[in-house]
Amino acid sequence: MVAVARSQDHGAFAALFAHFAPKLKTYFRKFGMVDGEAEELAQETMILVWRKAPLFDPARSMASTWIYAIARNLRIDAFRRNGAHANEVSAAEPFQTQDDAPDAEMQLTTAAHQALLHKAMHLLPQEQAQVLQLCYFSDRSHSEVARDLGIPLGTVKGRLRLVMARLRRALEE
Structure with missing residues (x-):
């Protein structure tokens, strides 16, 4: 993440994308999104990660925390675009599968x-x-x-x- 933030390193971003995009898609699916929506939001998240990389501060948070904060905000925006109210968005719990059980x-x-x-x-x-x-x-x-x-x-x-x-x-x- 630091290499992407400092020098827009394409190779570092490709590794970041390969690691986080599937995880983000799973994250969005847990909130009931279908594959297409989840994949689109995962890609949108990673685009924002690329664009906002210079704003990332490793002293303030881990890269994963920062990326998931972007994803969360995009998810809320998507719910709102689809007509959900704030209380419905915050009440939405992710679906948990047996494999995800802590x-x-x-x-x-x-x-x-x-x-x-x-x-x-x-x-x-x-x-x-x-x-x-x-x-x-x-x-x-x-x-x-x-x-x-x-x-x-x-x-x-x-x-x-x-x-x-x-x-x-x-x-x-």
Whole structure:
């Protein structure tokens, strides 16, 4: 990812594409998309990865996290284009097949991370927790949150940056 970001390395991108495109297609299919839709969104995700590669910062997140964030946003946009409301999009759970079922160790690790995250979220100042809740758990856009709370868009984004930094520090500790 770093080679793609720094020098638009075609070979590195081909390797990235070969690794992530099938995984992204599976990710989209878990949300009920048919093969054609899933493949199209996987390709659209990878196009955005190529275009936005200079924005990737390995100090802030892993490449997979960054790529799946792009994929998630595209999935939400696709649902909205098809007439779904925000609460339907956030309520949409992926279909889980027997092959995808997490093993016991993964479930314990996930539960431990969730407990740490839950604890860290309770330590946030109320205004930051509110913005986090609306943006990530109520699946509202930054503009919608700014309008609903009567605060500038930049304030919403600033609070989210502070939240993410605090949560990252709490989880790293």
